[in-house]
Amino acid sequence: MLPMLATPAAGRGPACGVPTDGDQWAYEVKWDGVRVLADVREGRVVLRSRTGRDVSSTFPDLAALAGTHADVLLDGEVVALRDGQPSFSALADRVHVTDPRAAARAAERTPVTLVTFDVLRLYGVGLLDRPWQERRESLDRLQPAGTAWQVSPVYADAAALLAATREQGLEGVVAKRRTSLYRPGRRSADWVKHAHRDHQACLVVGWRSVEGDPARMGALLLAVPGPGGELRYAGRAGSGLDAAMEDELRAALAGHDLPAPVVDVPHPDAAGATFTAPVAVVEVRHLGRTPAGRLRQPALRGVRADLAPSDVREE
Template sequence: MLATAAPAAGVPADGDRWAYEVKWDGMRVLADVHEGRVSLRSRTGRDVTVTFPDLADLADAHADVLLDGEVVALQDGLPSFAALAERMHVQDARSAAAAARRTPVTLMAFDVLRLYGVGLLDRPWQERRESLDRLPPSGSAWQVSPVYPDARSLLAATLEQGLEGVVAKRRTSVYQPGRRSPDWVKHAHRRHQACLVVGWRPAEGSSHRMGALLLAVPAADGRLRFVGRAGSGLSSALEEDLRARLAGHEVAEPVVDVPRVDAKGATFTAPVAVVEVRHLGRTTGGRLRQPTLRGLRGDLDPSDVREE
């Protein structure tokens, strides 16, 4: 179940009918615990159990439960998407274990969909939440995401603390898998967009180092549309990951219409890599304003990218 974007008026403010949670800056997963084993799946259904061995302790705490939540990497008490992005694409067990030692993660659970063999999808959010609150967290593997009664106070607090935003949930709502429902409403303090990499330009003074990525997003009709280039946030670690992902996917001509000023000196690629970008809105021409790269989205396939 996915949230819809809040209208200009903001999230609903009726605390009797709505509950409010922090919008965590992480990776959405379903954690399925059954018969002493835990299975983790991303929002797109990809198995990421090997990627996050630090969540294996979930299997020791509860006999049968299906949790919905966000995997976050906390740094100085705040989620760091950049740190998490370095772990998203890891599929080798040994590499994942080493990454877990360097950058441990936590599952911030905000819903329970099955408990002791009983499906809870058709139960109201309030009942599911009460069931979740009765489950003791298992060490550092997971925490229950807190619920707050007042939208205005939580919006102000999350903005001040540099958190992602707020999600409002209708207390009577049932869980609708895969649907973007108006019963969940999200307000993000910062704008994000998953983008397809369609090429890169070299750094100034170097013909080999990446200096900026050329980005595209599918339009409403499904055709790719160029949305600009981004160099801010292009770390050496991100460049290394991108080179591995793009290897063998260079193309002679861009797959989208790229303005000449952006295409100059660029290496073009097939749209096989997805990156997360923070931005300040869009120009009248559709380009992202002041885009900053946040990391490679290993949890998304190119076909999952949609304009936010």
């Protein structure tokens, strides 16, 4: 099963396009982490990413979920804290780790928590066709034990939550229609998300070396699918590219070099670049787009090992 996805809010102004009828909608914090489904039964837990990949070995600190309930399927976000705030960059150091011993060491350095916001099965009974309100009441009756998981709070005032999350530096807000059913793998207008900062998952289509040091990556060449699915050049990004990210990218891109780019890259960016097949996904923070569709002042946040290239779409 794949998780249900939210539709980006399209509006501007104080509500940012988020529905504001608290009788019909409920509001949650948009957590800056990695989405997983946690399937607990028979004393073990299996964690699956939004693409369906088993990531249980990546997060051994969530194995304690196995002892919480006999049979439950939870939807939530794996979150790592830095200075008391959810930090995707802190989490990015963990999402690519699969070796059990390396994952255990990473868990000691950067512990995570599963922030749950939905329950899809309970005591063997599927809840997908129950309205969100009923599923949420079932989730609220479950008592989190230990530090492995917690339940995301629900709020009734969209404007207040938007203001509070913006002021506190949190990621944003998700609005959920109280009558909505859970539709696995679908992006639904019954869930509407607003992020205070613009983020975009991008495909790496090449890289430029550091001036004076051709062995090191200095900037990535990025692409994003257009409305029709065709790849379009989104610009280059070097800010945030550290040694750990470079090592992860080199491993992901090994054997995928190309003689020419898969998109039309302007000459100033293409000159001296190494081109690659679009097999690696990175997360970028930016300040909007130019009329040509390039990202303004993009800064790299981390490699999205939890996303496949086919999952990337223009936000």
